[in-house]
């Protein structure tokens with residue numbers, strides 16, 4: 001008799017059966033289901049397997065049993081450390097919430113020298129300053145910024161075109177840095193600009209203060225210029241020249257570009273991606289068009305339906321995946337955000353895809369006139385006459401009024417996905433979010449009926465599409481793992 | 488291969504009467520007088536400065552021995568020729584024995600603290616014995632102040648060092664006090680840290696550079712428990728790791744690769760990346776054929792070439808998760824080329840060897856080589872490589 005015991009001895013406790021840990025399941029395709037646990041780990045299984053597992057009759061000798069045990073869908077009398085690990089993973093995902101608001105948007109001015117038809121907020125360029133933020137308003141807003149307990153504070157300048165009110169940008173940056181000498185936060189600045197009016201003085205300032213530039217690039221010149229009319233029809237040329245100028249002045253990775261999808265974009269996703277590739281960006285964020293503001297009024301939003309956008313998205317995603325498979329490193333950022341939730345213990349703080357919703361507690365917008373909005377979209381809604389998400393004004397309301405008032409807590413609580421109909425039993429809830437502003441805008445309800453929700457339909461299709469792609473090809477899974485671990 | 492101990496040494500009469508002691512060795516005739524009484528002088532060329540507590544002579548220096556009749560003298564056998572300035576040895580005149588505790592010139596110094604263990608791993612290279620060996624740690628703690636303060640790293644092994652309880656913590660405290668710039672690497676199964684108080688005690692010592700190397704053999708508890716032959720060990724080890732990380736201790740996860748662990752390597756890698764991403768290092772290690780590994784050879788042996796696919800997948804999963812990964816005891820020609828950047832030359836200098844098949848291999852200086860014990864079984868697919876890493880034979884055939 002050996003001094004050593006056989007494996008069978010250690011398997012003996014498994015025969016006593018197992019207990020289920022919390023999980024949800026949703027159909028993936030005609031044959032398979034996706035099951036997820038509270039930490040967002042997923043297993044794909046057939047309907048008979050799902051039935052066997054959930055009726056606690058799955059044999060412990062099956063490979064699926066091992067997978068479910070390893071990924072913390074069950075515990076047996078052999079081991080219960082899964083509970084500690086699940087708790088830790090859940091805590092890791094939720095921990096960033098305690099930091100509270102990290103992104104603070106300052107609407108430096110509503111003026112803009114572009115006149116984009118889909119733009120929700122901007123005013124024609126003129127010399128009037130009634131749409132500019134004043135220093136007095138900025139000081140009050142900064143008081144609120146530093147009330148946030150977040151150790152990392154990002155101040156983003158929005159517009160209009162914020163560089164048309166550059167003195168205010170300069171004032172806020174210098175004042176915030178002065179205050180930060182005592183506050184000691186990890187303080188960062190971003191300017192969202194179309195780059196049309198950037199000059200050496202501004203670049204110097206950005207270099208001195210390590211300010212990131214976020215610009216707009218919708219694709220090839222004709223598409224970009226059609227989307228973004230300005231005197232001279234040279235928006236694209238100015239953006240490209242600006243990107244080069246920023247890179248040489250500030251560093252290659254100090255410039256990011258965002259695209260806006262319009263009806264004209266559909267069918268041209270490869271050209272759009274090629275534009276990003278040829279301009280030496282590391283990736284692209286294939287964005288849906290938001291339903292707010294002029295975009296809705298001008299029927300751009302209705303100009304195409306959800307299915308057409310999803311075709312656009314997946315054609316682009318597959319094109320990008322192929323680039324990666326052939327050895328060229330390029331990222332689709334929306335997929336990367338979701339994959340981070342699927343494949344890592346982390347929770348990216350992207351405000352549109354998080355629950356509780358990111359409004360107010362993830363990001364906040366200070367409008368030029370001192371009104372405080374729960375998100376950038378909230379102020380666009382307000383421009384259409386709906387001030388539901390206006391939380392107060394920096395001149396008349398306190399931090400507590402704004403951040404702890406019903407205007408914010410009401411929609412946050414109502415829309416919480418963990419208790420919303422459909423979301424609360426949806427397998428994709430760990431990857432999804434709550435978007436009370438979108439659902440209010442489209443269904444006049446913070447929660448929204450998810451079967452009718454473009455937000456739900458779009459995200460669910462993307463969740464399924466990502467899981468299917470990494471399941472059917474291990475090389476795609478490898479690409480996805482790299483994207484997921486970028487953050 | 489060098490000897491780390493010797494017995495049946497000849498001590499002269501004053502030496503034979505001396506008590507056991509741990510001494511610092513020097514070949515510097517100019518050592519300060521007040522220190523000499525506690526130190527041993529390595530006699531090299533007949534020069535014999537006065538005042539040292541011990542004189543260590545190589546065999547042929549017996550002429551000198553006559554001159555030192557009133558001093559404590561021990562004659563060294565040829566296999567201890569390598570002893571040098573700054574080394575630390577333990578002399579046991581009663582048993583006519585000497586053990587080398589520390590070699591200043593070696594980057595691989597380690598102390599075995601106890602032979603006792605609460606696991607009984609299938610492949611243990613140092614099979615545990617249930618003996619009362621509490622004296623060992625006393626000796627080690629005594630030796631620490633004699634060790635060169637510029638030592639880069641010291642290893643602590645067992646058995647299971649944490650079974651020593653408070654004495655183990657004393658050792659860590661001593662190391663911090665006498666060797667604050669020396670990294671301390673402790674091999675432990677981590678099970679006792681399931682008690683948060685133990686983890687807290689270690690955390691409070693606040694050693695500046697301590698790493699706990701803890702084995703995790705599977706993502707499945709029962710497989711791990713089988714490998715370590717201890718029911719319930721897995722849960723204790725994992726909880727131990729969580730407690731240690733809560734105390735901000737550095738943890739290395741160690742996986743020994745063999746027939747009972749290779750199949751689920753990719754799943755284990757996923758498990759680690761998902762649950763233990765905060766680990767500071769993951770070491771995947773080829774099997775060393777010592778101790779139980781030899782007794783269980785048939786249950787354990789698998790040619791590394793035959794687990795290449797699983798190993799490659801596992802390393803890629805871990806490195807994509809941006810974990811710090813190393814491969815130990817694995818030879819270049821048996822690994823997928825993409826894993827070479829992860830392969831470390833980890834075998835202690837006195838253990839590292841190469842095989843006759845390695846003749847002509849130009850990557851020998853990068854390759855980890857073999858433990859001497861590999862002679863019992865090693866891959867039959869060793870292939871000498873040329874300077875750019877392609878098999879030498881192929882090149883000849885082709886050109």
Ligand code: SF4
Pocket residue numbers: 417422423424426427428429432433450455456457459460
């Ligand atoms: S919005 Fe839709 S996809 Fe997202 S959690 Fe709710 S039901 Fe699931």
Ligand code: SF4
Pocket residue numbers: 818819820821841842844845846848849850851854855856869870871872
């Ligand atoms: S042949 Fe070369 S690569 Fe292979 S084991 Fe020998 S030294 Fe290492």
